[in-house]
Amino acid sequence: MASFSKSSTTVLIVFLFTVFCSLHNFSVSSFEFEVGGTHGWVVPPANDSKIYNDWASENRFQVGDTVRFRYRKDSVMEVNETEYKRCNSSHPNYFSNNGNSVFRLNQPGPFYFISGVSGHCEKGQRMIVKVMSHEEESPSGGGGKSSSGSHVAVSSLGVSALVLISSVCVVICCF
Numbered sequence: 787m788a789s790f791s792k793s794s795t796t797v798l799i800v801f802l803f804t805v806f807c808s809l810h811n812f813s814v815s816s817f818e819f820e821v822g823g824t825h826g827w828v829v830p831p832a833n834d835s836k837i838y839n840d841w842a843s844e845n846r847f848q849v850g851d852t853v854r855f856r857y858r859k860d861s862v863m864e865v866n867e868t869e870y871k872r873c874n875s876s877h878p879n880y881f882s883n884n885g886n887s888v889f890r891l892n893q894p895g896p897f898y899f900i901s902g903v904s905g906h907c908e909k910g911q912r913m914i915v916k917v918m919s920h921e922e923e924s925p926s927g928g929g930g931k932s933s934s935g936s937h938v939a940v941s942s943l944g945v946s947a948l949v950l951i952s953s954v955c956v957v958i959c960c961f
């Protein structure tokens with residue numbers, strides 16, 4: 787009987803661990819943004835040339851999120867700030883023209899996207915995506931420029947896992 791309850795305790799802990807891990811996965815899971823919604827990545831109308839930057843400033847981008855560009859007879863490039871302002875790049879950090887491009891925002895800070903088709907960027911087919919740092923994600927954060935945020939987050943997750951496990955043990959002992 788003792789061995790049975792011991793093994794069921796183990797099963798319970800493993801089960802809860804799995805639940806916790808999947809919750810953790812859920813909370814840090816990435817989000818995909820569809821650039822331009824149903825219109826996709828196109829030359830904006832002449833009277834509304836800021837659509838992409840307006841859209842980008844309304845969204846909160848986090849590290850690990852992706853942006854998807856859908857387009858026809860066009861392309862997308864990720865460039866540096868100088869090249870963004872000039873609407874011209876001979877060495878983009880990223881280039882795609884397959885009509886359905888997914889770009890992963892792998893670090894905090896700004897990303898500069900422009901169309902690679904001559905003339906399109908000048909007409910407003912460009913966008914700055916500002917990816918939040920870990921400090922900005924926390925409600926009380928701000929100001930700090932150190933990269934310690936991720937370590938803090940990891941250790942607090944570790945603590946909550948420990949709290950969860952030990953409270954499970956307390957519950958089991960009480961029965």
Ligand SMILES: *[C@@H]1O[C@H](CO)[C@@H](O)[C@H](O)[C@H]1NC(C)=O
Binds near residue numbers: 808811812815816
């Ligand atoms: C965890 O997240 C990754 C992507 O971040 C996903 O591919 C995977 O299916 C997720 N796992 C679970 C159990 O949700």
Ligand SMILES: *[C@@H]1O[C@H](CO)[C@@H](O)[C@H](O)[C@H]1NC(C)=O
Binds near residue numbers: 831834
């Ligand atoms: C731009 O012009 C179109 C028609 O030419 C109009 O329907 C649309 O409302 C205008 N958009 C803005 C932001 O003025």
Ligand SMILES: *[C@@H]1O[C@H](CO)[C@@H](O)[C@H](O)[C@H]1NC(C)=O
Binds near residue numbers: 867868869
């Ligand atoms: C952007 O890249 C170009 C070369 O491709 C370089 O000349 C320029 O200095 C870079 N600008 C910045 C802000 O890094």
Ligand SMILES: *[C@@H]1O[C@H](CO)[C@@H](O)[C@H](O)[C@H]1NC(C)=O
Binds near residue numbers: 874875876
């Ligand atoms: C863009 O860059 C290419 C080469 O880097 C150059 O030949 C071209 O004139 C530039 N176009 C503009 C509009 O600056």
